[in-house]
Structure formats: C-alpha cells, structure tokens
Amino acid sequence: MLELKNLTKKFGDFTAVDHLDLTIGTGEFFGLLGPNGAGKTTIISMLSTVLLPTEGEIFIDGQRLDRKASVQKRKLSVITQEYSMRQDMTMDEVMEYQGRLYFLPRRVIRQKSEELLEFAGLKEFRKRTVRHLSGGMKRKLMICRALMIEPEILLLDEPTAGMDALSRRQMWNLLRQVNVNHMTIILTTHYIEEAQALCDRVALINRGKLQKLDTPAALIEELGAFAVDVTTQEGLVSRYFKSREEAIRYLEGAGLEATFRGTTLEDVFVDCAGRKIG
Amino acid sequence: MGIVTVLWEKWVEFRRDFFKITAAALITPVMYLIIFGLGIQTTSHGEPYLHFLIPGIAAMATMTGSFSAIAQNMSVQRLYEKALDQVMVSPTPLWQFILGQVIGGSLRGMYAGCLILLITWPIRTGLIFTPVSFVIMFLNGTVFSTIALVLSFLAKSYTDAPRYTSYIIMPMSFLCNTFFSTDQMPVGFRQVISVLPLSQSCEMIRRIANGMSPGAAGFLILAGYLLVFGLIAVVFIYKKKNL
Numbered sequence: 476m477l478e479l480k481n482l483t484k485k486f487g488d489f490t491a492v493d494h495l496d497l498t499i500g501t502g503e504f505f506g507l508l509g510p511n512g513a514g515k516t517t518i519i520s521m522l523s524t525v526l527l528p529t530e531g532e533i534f535i536d537g538q539r540l541d542r543k544a545s546v547q548k549r550k551l552s553v554i555t556q557e558y559s560m561r562q563d564m565t566m567d568e569v570m571e572y573q574g575r576l577y578f579l580p581r582r583v584i585r586q587k588s589e590e591l592l593e594f595a596g597l598k599e600f601r602k603r604t605v606r607h608l609s610g611g612m613k614r615k616l617m618i619c620r621a622l623m624i625e626p627e628i629l630l631l632d633e634p635t636a637g638m639d640a641l642s643r644r645q646m647w648n649l650l651r652q653v654n655v656n657h658m659t660i661i662l663t664t665h666y667i668e669e670a671q672a673l674c675d676r677v678a679l680i681n682r683g684k685l686q687k688l689d690t691p692a693a694l695i696e697e698l699g700a701f702a703v704d705v706t707t708q709e710g711l712v713s714r715y716f717k718s719r720e721e722a723i724r725y726l727e728g729a730g731l732e733a734t735f736r737g738t739t740l741e742d743v744f745v746d747c748a749g750r751k752i753g
Numbered sequence: 754m755g756i757v758t759v760l761w762e763k764w765v766e767f768r769r770d771f772f773k774i775t776a777a778a779l780i781t782p783v784m785y786l787i788i789f790g791l792g793i794q795t796t797s798h799g800e801p802y803l804h805f806l807i808p809g810i811a812a813m814a815t816m817t818g819s820f821s822a823i824a825q826n827m828s829v830q831r832l833y834e835k836a837l838d839q840v841m842v843s844p845t846p847l848w849q850f851i852l853g854q855v856i857g858g859s860l861r862g863m864y865a866g867c868l869i870l871l872i873t874w875p876i877r878t879g880l881i882f883t884p885v886s887f888v889i890m891f892l893n894g895t896v897f898s899t900i901a902l903v904l905s906f907l908a909k910s911y912t913d914a915p916r917y918t919s920y921i922i923m924p925m926s927f928l929c930n931t932f933f934s935t936d937q938m939p940v941g942f943r944q945v946i947s948v949l950p951l952s953q954s955c956e957m958i959r960r961i962a963n964g965m966s967p968g969a970a971g972f973l974i975l976a977g978y979l980l981v982f983g984l985i986a987v988v989f990i991y992k993k994k995n996l
Contacts, residue, residue, distance in 0.1 A: 559835035
C-alpha cells in the first residue's frame with residue numbers, strides 16, 4: 476500500500492503540489508489526471524525521491540520513503556516522461572546497469588534482458604546505442620528496464636506521450652498484462668481515454684490540488700452518464716443528464732445543432748477543471 | 754556492491770571512448786612538456802627544467818583527468834540525460850554511488866598521470882616514482898573527483914561544466930606548483946596557493962622524484978579536502994530538495 480500524507484512541494488513561491496492526501500491499494504491501477512502543469516510529474520518525482528517534499532511524507536507498506544530507504548526503493552520502478560537513460564550506452568548496457576543497480580545476479584540480468592527485449596521486439600537492436608534509437612524504441616526500452624526488476628509499484632509518467640495510436644494500444648495491453656500480476660501501477664497521463672481504459676481509480680488534479688477521487692464509472696455517474704453537446708454562438712456547450720430520457724427530452728428541444736452521446740471521463744475533468752485537456 | 758556498479762559503468766565508458774579519453778589526456782600535457790620542457794630549454798635549481806616539470810605535469814594530468822571525468826559526465830547525466838534519476842530511485846545506497854564516482858574519477862586521473870610518466874620514461878631523467886607517488890596521484894584524483902561531483906550537483910545547466918574548468922582547473926594548472934615553484938610568489942598569495950590541493954600533490958610527487966620524503970602535511974591537507982568535499986557531496990545527494 477502506498478500512502479501520500481499531506482504531500483506538498485513548493486518551488487519558491489509556486490506550489491506545485493498542495494497538501495495532497497492519497498492512499499493507493501496494493502495491485503491497484505491508479506491514474507493521476509490533470510492538465511500540463513497540474514503537478515503530476517512532481518508527484519512522480521517525489522515518489523521516485525528525485526525531489527524531496529517541502530512538507531508531508533510518503534509511506535510504502537507503512538514504512539517512510541526517503542532517499543535512504545533502500546528496502547522501500549527496491550519495490551519501486553519508474554518510467555519517466557523524459558528518456559532518462561545514458562544516451563551513449565547500448566540497450567544491453569542499459570539493462571545491465573539497471574540490474575546491477577538493483578543487485579540482481581549477472582545470470583538473472585542476462586536472462587531477463589533476453590526475455591524482455593524479445594518481448595518488446597527490440598532484441599535485434601540490442602547493440603545499438605540509445606541515442607540511435609527512435610522515440611518509440613526508447614520508450615519500449617524504458618519499459619523493459621522498469622520491468623526487469625519486477626517491481627511491486629510501477630510509476631508511469633506519461634508513458635504513451637508521443638506514441639502513435641497503434642503503439643499506444645500495444646502499451647495498454649502490456650500494462651494490463653503487468654497489472655494482472657498484482658503490481659500496483661500509478662499512471663499519470665493527460666490522455667483521458669487512457670485512464671478511462673486502464674485505471675481502477677483516478678485522481679483528478681489541478682494546480683497541485685486533488686479535485687476528485689473515485690472510479691471512472693463513479694465519476695461519470697456523478698456528473699451524469701449521458702451528454703448532449705449543443706453548438707451555440709459561444710462555442711460547444713455540453714449538458715449532462717442522469718437518465719437517457721432526460722437527455723433525449725433536452726435534445727428534442729435543443730434544435731438541430733445538438734448531438735447526443737455517452738459521458739466520458741474527459742467530460743468529468745473538463746467540468747471539474749474548467750479547461751479542455753487531451 | 755553499489756561501488757562496483759559505478760566502476761562497471763565507468764569501465765563501459767572508458768572502453769567505448771578509449772581513444773578519445775587517451776587523446777584528451779595526452780594532448781595538453783604533452784604540449785606543455787614540448788613547449789616548456791623541450792622547446793624553451795632552461796634550468797631550475799641547477800637541474801634541467803624538464804626534471805621540475807614532469808612531476809608537476811603528472812599531478813596536473815591526474816587533476817584534469819579526474820575532474821573532467823566527473824564534472825562533464827555528471828552534469829549531463831543529471832541535467833540533460835536525466836540518467837541520475839535511474840540511480841536515485843534504485844536501492845543502491847547513494848553514498849556508495851558517490852564513493853564509486855570518486856574512485857572511478859580518480860582512476861581516470863591516474864590513467865592520465867601514468868600516461869605522462871610512460872611517455873617521459875624514455876627521456877631518462879633519473880626521477881624516482883615509487884608506489885607512494887601513485888598513492889598521491891590517486892589521492893589527488895579523489896579530491897578533484899569529489900570537487901567535480903559537488904560542482905555538478907550545483908550546476909544549473911550542463912554548459913556549466915566547461916565554466917568550472919575555466920574558473921578552477923585552468924588557474925590551478927598554471928599557479929599550483931606545476932610550472933614554477935610557489936616559493937617565488939608574493940607573500941600572502943604564496944600561502945593561499947600553497948595550501949591548494951594541486952600545489953601539495955605537485956610538491957609531494959616532486960620531493961619523491963628527487964629522492965626526498967614527501968612529508969605528512971600534504972597527505973593531511975589532501976585528506977582534509979577529500980573529507981570536506983566528500984561530506985558536501987553526500988549531504989547534497991541525500992538532502993538536496995531538487996536534485
């Protein structure tokens with residue numbers, strides 16, 4: 476179990492994360508959603524101890540997480556938004572470095588590298604240095620590197636950023652497979668449909684503050700499961716309804732410039748944060 | 754164990770960039786040896802100037818080799834590649850990471866220093882280099898690796914590393930007992946320069962080269978620098994809020 480208690484991060488006068496309290500259960504697929512600058516990456520950076528909180532604490536299975544907490548850190552692996560790897564190492568070297576940092580035996584490192592690079596379709600490029608890989612290959616390599624150590628908690632910071640639609644779906648499938656093994660996954664994304672497809676629960680964050688926290692279905696239900704978009708002089712305006720009948724009644728009275736659809740998590744976020752994302 | 758991981762990483766880097774590292778370690782010191790030692794032939798304390806110069810250049814090569822191995826690399830890893838994040842999140846104790854960097858950087862400096870001794874060996878100067886000389890070179894390397902680590906944690910951009918070289922390494926290279934004795938400097942300035950780590954390393958290696966005892970003071974001063982900058986590096990990596 477992962478607990479964030481009163482977690483706050485300030486950079487000078489700017490508060491990036493504002494007194495955040497969260498509890499994430501073991502094996503949960505948890506989404507942190509928010510627009511650019513909401514504080515998602517700052518939270519991940521504090522979870523990976525690259526940044527230290529200004530206030531508050533993080534606990535893993537009841538034990539405080541800090542830079543000295545080797546036992547807690549052993550349970551964590553992170554896939555950062557940026558390609559955080561030595562650019563001059565080959566794929567094999569990147570994997571070996573990761574294995575060594577986690578004290579895996581050489582035999583295990585070799586075996587796992589083999590399996591994961593094969594699984595990700597990267598095996599034939601294993602002698603290529605990172606700087607000569609495409610963006611998609613780098614992203615896959617980061618996933619292989621993170622999974623190599625079989626973490627209990629996987630932190631994913633915008634893992635599909637810059638990926639094409641096909642690669643993104645492949646990534647979703649991969650993450651679902653990983654989550655089957657009761658690995659806790661914390662995903663930050665501004666692709667709302669990604670969170671809706673993958674996450675058991677989501678936290679909506681804006682300007683470092685927790686806005687809403689629940690399952691995607693419950694959040695949609697709370698707003699109203701049916702939406703009608705009406706084109707007005709001010710632009711597109713959405714109205715949400717608890718029942719289909721209510722929505723259809725409204726649609727009939729709204730004229731031709733209106734469409735009916737199911738509410739999505741994106742609607743929840745837009746309604747909550749007051750700004751369009753994705 | 755974490756120390757071995759860092760040394761492995763340094764070895765991978767050394768093996769890949771062997772020719773570049775070797776060339777970089779040799780070019781500047783060899784130029785100094787040619788210009789000041791062979792081109793402008795003169796004497797110092799009744800001896801050929803080259804005899805004075807070689808121990809100083811060996812110490813200087815150790816300093817620049819160690820400093821550049823860490824400063825540039827760590828700044829790029831921390832600020833550009835973000836590869837330090839991989840280390841921070843791992844269970845490898847961070848003090849072991851620091852120690853590995855210091856030892857690895859010092860070994861790179863030793864390599865540069867040994868190259869100088871190797872290429873000047875055929876000159877048959879009669880200078881003596883004992884195991885203690887190599888211990889001093891290693892200690893000198895650890896001091897400058899540690900300083901490089903601290904500075905790379907302070908760097909705001911990866912272009913800061915070359916600036917540190919201009920501000921610290923270049924002045925020390927010329928002033929710290931490398932090309933001329935600090936005894937010739939004005940009072941006050943001389944005392945400041947003579948306690949700098951390169952001055953001490955040059956003096957001790959030169960004394961051994963001339964068959965004298967290096968004395969204990971230099972070791973203590975170098976150990977003092979190592980301790981102070983080592984502690985700062987450890988405090989930074991554990992406590993710096995925004996690494």
